[in-house]
Structures are given as C-alpha cells and as structure tokens.
Amino acid sequence: MPATDADLTAATLASPTTILRLTVNNHPGVMLQICGLFARRAFNLEGILCTAIGQGDASRIWLTIDAADKLDQIVKQLAKLEDVLAIEERPDAREQVGDMAAMMARIG
Amino acid sequence: MPRLSGAQIIISQLERQGIRLITGIPGGANLPIYDALARSTTIRHILTRHEQGAGFIAQGMARSTGQPAVCFATSGPGATNILTALADAYLDSIPLVCITGQVPRTLLGTDAFQEVDTYGMSMSITKHNYLVRSAADLLTILPKAFRLAGSGRPGPVLIDVPKDVQTEMVEFVAWPEPFLAADHLPSDLKSVGQAAAMINEAARPILYLGGGVIHAGAAAEARQLAEQSAIPTVMTLMGLGILPTDHPLSLGMLGMHACRATNLAMEECDLLIAAGVRFDDRATGRISAFCPNAKVIHVDIDASEIGKLRPADAGITSDARHAFAGLLPLVQPRQRRRWNDRIQRLQKDFPRFPPQSFAPGKPFQLIRRLAELAGPKALISTDVGKHQMWVAQSYPFTTPRQLLTSGGLGAMGFGLPAAIGASLAFPGRPVVCFSGDGSLQMNIQELATAVEQRTSVKTVVFNNQSLGLVRQQQRLFYERHYFASSYSISVDFTAIARGFGMRAFDLNGAADPDHLLRQAMVEPGPCLINVPIDIEEDVTPMVPPGAANTTMIGDDHASN
Ligand SMILES: Cc1ncc(C[n+]2csc(CCOP(=O)(O)OP(=O)(O)O)c2C)c(N)n1
Numbered sequence: 001m002p003a004t005d006a007d008l009t010a011a012t013l014a015s016p017t018t019i020l021r022l023t024v025n026n027h028p029g030v031m032l033q034i035c036g037l038f039a040r041r042a043f044n045l046e047g048i049l050c051t052a053i054g055q056g057d058a059s060r061i062w063l064t065i066d067a068a069d070k071l072d073q074i075v076k077q078l079a080k081l082e083d084v085l086a087i088e089e090r091p092d093a094r095e096q097v098g099d100m101a102a103m104m105a106r107i108g
Numbered sequence: 109m110p111r112l113s114g115a116q117i118i119i120s121q122l123e124r125q126g127i128r129l130i131t132g133i134p135g136g137a138n139l140p141i142y143d144a145l146a147r148s149t150t151i152r153h154i155l156t157r158h159e160q161g162a163g164f165i166a167q168g169m170a171r172s173t174g175q176p177a178v179c180f181a182t183s184g185p186g187a188t189n190i191l192t193a194l195a196d197a198y199l200d201s202i203p204l205v206c207i208t209g210q211v212p213r214t215l216l217g218t219d220a221f222q223e224v225d226t227y228g229m230s231m232s233i234t235k236h237n238y239l240v241r242s243a244a245d246l247l248t249i250l251p252k253a254f255r256l257a258g259s260g261r262p263g264p265v266l267i268d269v270p271k272d273v274q275t276e277m278v279e280f281v282a283w284p285e286p287f288l289a290a291d292h293l294p295s296d297l298k299s300v301g302q303a304a305a306m307i308n309e310a311a312r313p314i315l316y317l318g319g320g321v322i323h324a325g326a327a328a329e330a331r332q333l334a335e336q337s338a339i340p341t342v343m344t345l346m347g348l349g350i351l352p353t354d355h356p357l358s359l360g361m362l363g364m365h366a367c368r369a370t371n372l373a374m375e376e377c378d379l380l381i382a383a384g385v386r387f388d389d390r391a392t393g394r395i396s397a398f399c400p401n402a403k404v405i406h407v408d409i410d411a412s413e414i415g416k417l418r419p420a421d422a423g424i425t426s427d428a429r430h431a432f433a434g435l436l437p438l439v440q441p442r443q444r445r446r447w448n449d450r451i452q453r454l455q456k457d458f459p460r461f462p463p464q465s466f467a468p469g470k471p472f473q474l475i476r477r478l479a480e481l482a483g484p485k486a487l488i489s490t491d492v493g494k495h496q497m498w499v500a501q502s503y504p505f506t507t508p509r510q511l512l513t514s515g516g517l518g519a520m521g522f523g524l525p526a527a528i529g530a531s532l533a534f535p536g537r538p539v540v541c542f543s544g545d546g547s548l549q550m551n552i553q554e555l556a557t558a559v560e561q562r563t564s565v566k567t568v569v570f571n572n573q574s575l576g577l578v579r580q581q582q583r584l585f586y587e588r589h590y591f592a593s594s595y596s597i598s599v600d601f602t603a604i605a606r607g608f609g610m611r612a613f614d615l616n617g618a619a620d621p622d623h624l625l626r627q628a629m630v631e632p633g634p635c636l637i638n639v640p641i642d643i644e645e646d647v648t649p650m651v652p653p654g655a656a657n658t659t660m661i662g663d664d665h666a667s668n
Contacts, residue, residue, distance in 0.1 A: 029227060029239065040232050076412035082236040082256065 016067040017046055019093050022078065023086040026052050026059040030083050034061060037081065043074050049100060058085065062097055109281060114243030115140040115274040118207065121250040123150050125286045127178050129169060129532055130154065131162035135182025137222060138209025140274035142180075154532065154561060157553035159186050161525040163193020164551065167202055168529020171512045172487055174323070176203035176257040177529070183209045184222030187268075188229070192519055195233040197264040199516025200346060201323060203257040204264035206230075212272035213241070226268045235263030243276035247284055254287040261410040262323055296424065300431065303381075303405045303422040304438030307337060310379035312447045314399075315339045316362065318391075319346030319515065320384020320408060321428045322508040329432035330383065331355075336436065338444040339381065340451050342370055344391050346515040347384070349505040359451070360460065363391040364651045365497045368458035368665055371657040373451050374399050383407040383428045387417040388516070389653075397656035407431040458665055461502065469621070471498040471570065474639060477622065478540060478568060479504050481629040486538040487530040489513065491523035491547030493577040495570040497647040499542045521550030524567055528554060531563035538629075539564055545571040545599065555608040558634045565634045569601050571616075572641040580646050584662065594643065605636035612636045 024030050031050060038045040047064035065074060071089075078084050112120065118141055122130070131154040134142040145153055156162040159181040166179040181190040187208045197204045211220040227239040236256050238249050246269075253265040307313060321330050327350045334341045334357045341351050342362040351358040359370040371393075374380075380402040385391070392398040395417055406413070406420035407428055414423035424431045465472040475498060479486070488503060489512040490496040496513060505511055512530055514522040527541035548569055558565045574594035582590050602612035612635060613628040615621045628637050649660035660666060 029231070029237075032228060033231060036231055073412060073416060080410070080412060 017064045017094070018067045018071055019090045019097055020063040020065060020075070020078075021088045021090045021093065022061040022063065022084055023053075024059050024061055025083040025085065026057055027083070030059065033081055033083060034063075034078070037077055041073075041077060043070075044068075047097070047101060049097070062093070064097060064101075109279050110283075111277060111279040113140065113144070113274065114240075114246055114269065114276050114278070115144040117243060117246045117278065118250065118269070118274070119144040119148050119151070121246070121283070121286070122178060123148060124283060125250070125254055127151060130178045130180060131156055131165045131529075132180030133159055133162060133182065133186060134180075135184075135186050135209065135222070137183035137211060137271050138180060138186070138207075138269075138274070140271060141207065141209065141269070154557065156525070156557050158551060159189035160192050160521060161551050161554040161557060163190045163204070163206065164196070164522055164525030165529040165532070165554070165557070166204055166206075167193060167197055167522075168489065168512060168526035168531075169533040170197070170202050170204055170529075171200075171526065172509055172530040172533045174203075174325070174509065176205055176254055176262075178205045178207065181206070181208050182222070183211055183226065184224050187224060187226040191229060191233065192517075192521075194230055194264045194266060196514050196517040196519045196522065198233045198235065200514070201262050201319060202264065203262040205253050205257050206264060206266045208266065208268050209274070210239070210268045210270040213270045214272070216270065226266070230266045230268075233264070234266045235261075237266040237268070239268045240270065240273050243273050243278045244280065246273075247278075247280060251284050251287045258287065261320070296426070297434065299422050299424045300434040301438065303424060304435050306379055306403060306405060306422060307339075307381065307435070308438075308440050310403075312377045312450075313337070313339050313379040313381060314359075314374055314377040314402075315341040316344075316380055316382045316385055317341060317347045317350050318344040318383070318385030321347060321350050322384070324384065324409070324427040324429040326384075326427070326429035326432055327351075327508040329429055329436065333432050333436060333439065337439050337442045338448060340373060340448065342366070342374065344385055344388065344515070345500055345513060348500060349508045349510045352506045353504045361500050363393065363657060364653075365501060365647055365649070366657070367455075367460040367501070368649055368660055368663065369451070369454040369460065371651070371660060372454050372458070375658050376450070377402045379403050379405070381405045381407075382420075383431065384409075386413050392417075393651050393657035393659075394655055397658070462664065469640075471495070471641060471645060472502045474568075474570075475499055475502045475542070476504070477625060478629070481626060482538045482540050482566075486510070486540055487512065487527070487534060489523045489527040489530060489539070489541045491541075491543040491550075492518045492520045493544040493547055493575070494572075494580065494645070494647045495542050495544045495547075495576070495641075497577075498570075501647075520544075520547040523547060524551050524558070524565070525554045527565045527567070528558050528561065528563050531558075531565050532561060535564070537564070539566065541565055541567045543567055543569050544576060545569055545573060545595070545601070546575045548601070549599070552604065555605055555610055555634075555636070559609045563634050564632065566629060567605075567634070567636045569636065569638050570641045571601065571638055572643045572645065573598055574643050576641075576643070577647070579643070580650075583646075584650065585652065601636060601638045610634050610636055612638070614638045616640045
C-alpha cells in the first residue's frame with residue numbers, strides 16, 4: 001500500500017530516530033549483511049537508503065534507527081562487519097534524510 | 109609469471125599458509141579443487157564420512173593447536189551438512205577456513221542441481237564469508253580469510269567458489285604474502301590503571317575467565333594475577349584448564365552446573381574481573397541477579413562484548429594477555445585471608461564431590477579413573493549432555509586446550525570428530541572422547557575415519573539408553589513427563605565399532621571392569637568402551653534455566 005505524506009509524518013514523529021552514515025564495500029552481499037545484522041540482533045531498522053559512490057567500489061548507506069535501541073551495541077556490531085569501512089553518527093542529516101523519505105512517499 | 113587455475117591457486121596458497129591437513133568430501137562442484145589437491149605433496153587429505161564430521165575434525169585440530177584449520181565440502185548437501193560445524197566454530201570463536209564448491213557462475217541463481225545459497229546461509233554463522241566471482245580474487249581472499257579467522261576474536265570464514273572459478277586460468281605477477289600470526293593491539297592504559305586500582309581496593313574479588321583467555325595464550329598471566337593477589341577464580345566451560353583443577357584458588361566452573369560453593373561465593377563478591385567471557389546465560393543464570401554486589405572489570409578483544417549484557421565499571425578492549433601484562437605490575441601482592449577463609453568455609457559446608465559419587469560405576473569415579481589411565485598429557489573431548497557436565501565437573505584438567513567441547517552451540521555429535529582432529533594434530537598424545545549413547549549416534553560414522561587415519565582416540569560411551577540431559581529436565585521441570593527422551597532398543601555399540609574395524613570393550617557385566625579399562629587404555633590405536641550408566645544418575649546441582657545462580661536444585665543441600 002503506498003504511503004501518504006501524512007503516514008510518513010506520523011511515523012517520523014512517533015519514534016525519535018538516530019541517523020547513521022556507513023561507508024561499505026560495494027558488492028552484492030553487503031545489504032544482506034547489514035539488514036541481517038539488524039534482524040538477528042533484534043535491532044529496529046526504520047529506514048535504509050543506499051547508493052554506490054566513487055568508482056563504484058564503495059557504497060554509502062544511510063540508516064534510520066530507533067533511538068530507543070542500544071546505539072552503542074549497534075555501532076559496535078556494525079563495526080565488526082568486514083565490509084563496513086566507516087560509521088558516523090549524523091544527527092545533522094535528519095532533515096535531508098527525512099526529505100528523501102518524503103520524496104519516496106510522493107513517488108508512491 | 110605463474111599461470112594457474114583457480115583451484116591450483118587455492119591449493120598453492122594453502123600450502124604456503126603452512127596447512128598440512130585438510131578434511132572434507134569431494135563432489136561435482138569441488139572436483140577441480142580436489143584434482144589440484146591430489147597433486148599436493150605437502151597436504152594430507154582426511155576423507156571423512158559426513159561433512160559435519162569434516163567440519164568438527166578441522167575444529168578438533170584448531171581447538172587443540174590454536175591455529176586455523178581447513179575443511180572442504182561440495183555445493184548443496186555438502187555445504188548444508190557442514191553448516192553446523194561452522195555455527196559451532198562461530199559461537200566458540202574457533203579459527204576455521206571452510207572452502208565450498210558452488211555451481212558455475214552461469215548457473216548461479218537458477219536452482220541448478222545441488223545449488224543452495226551457501227553464501228546467504230552461512231552469513232550469520234561465520235565471522236566473514238565470500239562468494240568468489242573471479243579466480244584472480246582468490247589471490248587476495250585466501251590470505252585475508254586466514255587473517256580474519258586467526259586474528260582478533262577468532263572465528264570461521266567460508267569461501268564459496270563456483271566451479272568455473274576453480275577452472276578459470278589466471279596469470280599473475282607474484283604470490284601474496286601468507287598471513288602469519290597476528291599480534292594484538294596493547295590495551296588502553298587508562299582503563300588498565302583504573303582496573304588495577306579497583307582490584308587493589310576490592311575486599312572480595314573473583315576472577316571470571318573464559319575461552320578468550322585461552323585464545324590469547326594468557327593462561328600463565330591469568331594464573332600469575334590470581335596468585336599475586338590471591339584472587340579466587342572461576343572458569344566457564346570454555347575456560348576450563350586455565351587454572352589446573354586442583355589449584356587452591358580454582359573454584360572450577362561457574363553457572364548452571366557449578367558446585368554450590370562456587371555460585372554462593374560469586375553472590376558475595378564485590379569485584380568481578382571478567383576476561384575473555386561473554387556473560388553467557390549458562391554461566392550467569394538470571395543476569396540481573398548475577399554477582400549483584402560486584403563492580404565489574406571486563407576485558408575482551410571484541411569491543412561489542414563489553415557492556416553487551418552487563419555494564420562494566422572498567423572496560424578494557426584488549427586481548428587478555430596484553431591486559432594482564434598491563435595489570436600485573438600495578439596489582440599489589442595480597443593474601444586476602446578473610447575472603448579465602450570464607451570461601452574455604454563454603455567449600456567445607458558444600459563439598460564439591462560427595463563421597464558417594466566415587467562409588468564404583470558412578471560417573472565421577474569412572475572419569476577420574478580414566479583420567480589416571482590417560483595421564484596428564486591426554487586431550488579430552490566431550491559430546492553434549494550429562495556426560496559433558498560430569499566431565500566438566502570432575503576431570504582433573506591441567507592445561508588450556510586440553511578440553512575440547514561444544515560450549516556455545518552445544519552440538520551433539522561434536523565429540524568423536526573433534527577427538528579425531530586432536531589426535532591428527534597431536535599423533536603422540538592420548539585422546540579420550542567422552543560421549544553419550546545419544547550424541548555418539550549423531551556422528552558415529554566417523555568411527556571409520558578414526559580407524560582409517562590410525563588415530564589414538566578412545567571413545568568412552570556413557571550409555572544410559574537415553575537422551576539423559578533432556579530426560580533430567582523432564583524430571584525436574586515437566587513433572588516426570590518423560591517423552592521422546594529414551595530409546596526403546598538397546599544398541600550394541602561394541603558390535604558397531606567392530607564393524608568399523610575398531611577394537612571394542614564392554615563394561616556391561618564385566619567381571620573386572622577396572623582390568624578392562626586398563627587394557628582398553630593401554631593398547632595403542634583407537635577403541636570404543638561401552639560404559640553402562642544408570643538412567644536415573646543426574647547432573648547436580650542444577651540452576652533451572654532462567655533462575656538466579658543461587659537457586660540450585662537436585663543435590664543433597666537443595667532446600668530452595
Ligand atoms: C544436535 C543436537 N540436538 C539436540 C540437542 C538437545 N540435547 C541436549 S543434551 C541431549 C541428550 C544427550 O544425550 P546423550 O548424548 O546420550 O548424553 P547424556 O545426557 O545421556 O549423557 C539432547 C537431545 C543438542 N544439544 N544437540
């Protein structure tokens with residue numbers, strides 16, 4: 001069911017989120033690694049945006065995560081993944097990530 | 109410039125890495141690798157009867173030596189069969205490199221014959237894994253796989269190699285350097301100073317040591333720390349052997365099947381010095397009630413373990429050897445008379461081994477007797493169940509890496525193949541596998557491998573004609589509602605062993621059981637010893653799953 005702008009605003013307001021920016025090796029298994037980690041460690045992943053960067057060897061992943069989760073554990077567990085090259089906490093990017101999510105909702 | 113196939117690159121790199129033994133089973137999708145292996149003059153292949161056996165034999169080598177070991181399987185069923193051994197290595201942090209065959213790249217994703225998503229399935233049970241997309245990549249992937257498996261917190265690495273990558277020819281300039289043992293980063297000095305101050309100030313400290321201390325080769329330093337500051341020491345199942353069982357400061361294993369005095373002492377401690385442990389629920393019981401009055405120092409090479417389950421007052425991200433080396437000069441020599449007297453009082457009130465458990469034919473008596481006959485150099489493996497806990501409680505361990513047991517996964521079927529691996533790694537040493545009649549039947553086919561490879565494995569089957577530990581839980585927690593936990597036929601394990609060409613001894617009805625044990629242990633080569641055990645013989649005391657460690661039931665002192 002396509003989300004409406006209203007759904008989206010409601011969702012954003014309901015739970016405070018944290019934004020993480022990852023730099024990862026770009027290969028077909030890497031998304032599975034990130035999503036699999038969140039699933040099996042019972043961390044909540046609210047949103048994920050991913051694009052290739054540079055020559056295509058690396059990807060940038062933006063994660064929106066539930067701030068109620070143990071951020072420290074999430075960051076340490078992500079850091080153990082061999083394909084994760086860098087992790088940054090980026091609260092300053094909340095608005096832009098929100099804009100992208102809203103744009104996706106408009107595409108429907 | 110060398111020009112080689114992917115398969116030849118794999119085998120040459122394994123040779124350069126110093127690998128001398130590889131376990132596995134060939135099949136359609138890994139035949140090019142086997143063809144290259146056949147030409148190797150330095151690597152001996154151990155053909156097992158099941159891929160799970162191959163994985164556990166490799167683990168037996170890795171656990172007993174501390175060095176990464178290698179196993180092979182074909183695609184599809186070969187890969188799925190070996191997954192249990194990978195999961196086991198993952199949970200116990202054992203360095204393993206597993207190389208599987210895969211269908212050719214052109215068929216990937218088409219549900220081809222014997223195609224399964226090995227990469228996807230192994231992702232959550234390996235430290236890292238690869239699906240190799242070109243033969244040239246093997247040049248970087250293999251050294252990396254060994255580095256990952258063997259350094260930091262060790263673990264299994266899987267490399268899935270499509271058949272056409274194995275046959276693809278590549279020309280390259282030079283071999284990459286093989287990975288040699290990594291030294292670990294020294295620990296952060298500030299928290300070491302803080303931890304030392306906490307130890308010096310504590311009145312009732314306890315050292316809580318696990319497999320990480322063994323992986324770091326830090327048993328000697330751990331012992332020095334314990335002795336220098338007279339700190340009573342508990343070990344996890346994975347840590348047994350760090351202090352000898354009979355060391356005056358050793359309180360043995362903690363947790364679900366600890367001695368009563370050990371869990372009670374922990375309740376009273378004011379400082380818990382945890383190293384190379386992960387606060388597993390089998391060790392801590394209900395975590396909120398674990399060492400409730402203690403501050404915590406936590407040493408681990410894996411930063412994510414610190415604070416994962418119990419907040420640490422001082423966290424040291426370091427391998428245990430460097431951390432102990434940093435602590436030792438700062439920790440004041442102490443006697444800790446009062447604390448150690450208190451512990452002796454507890455041990456007097458709740459003796460570790462009630463005399464009746466040494467009656468002939470009782471598990472503790474048999475284990476102690478077999479230990480005497482095997483001698484202090486013996487390597488010991490166990491399967492999973494009551495027999496495993498009896499061994500953990502009573503075997504007189506003297507050194508780290510002496511006990512090989514499936515701690516985190518608790519995988520029945522581990523014991524026999526792990527013992528074979530230990531025997532292959534240390535051909536001169538006696539190896540005893542303590543198994544149960546349930547567990548042995550999970551990888552019993554490897555008796556053939558034990559004979560074929562001329563190992564010295566003595567398999568002792570504690571035969572209670574049941575899935576004993578399950579039955580015990582049904583007795584204690586399900587109103588004796590016994591279901592699916594005993595066997596209605598009795599299996600003649602000696603006849604089975606003889607069918608595999610192995611000598612076998614049966615203590616059932618033996619006129620002089622001790623004579624038979626002596627004979628079995630003294631003759632060289634592998635054998636099986638069937639030991640009847642009363643089905644009602646339980647492991648005690650026991651902390652019910654989910655309860656606090658001070659809630660111990662089943663023994664003579666149980667009142668709570
Ligand atoms: C592969 C696997 N399946 C099931 C279990 C659950 N389980 C734990 S102990 C046990 C019984 C073990 O029986 P046995 O090997 O005869 O040892 P005993 O407890 O009788 O000494 C079972 C079924 C397990 N640990 N591993």
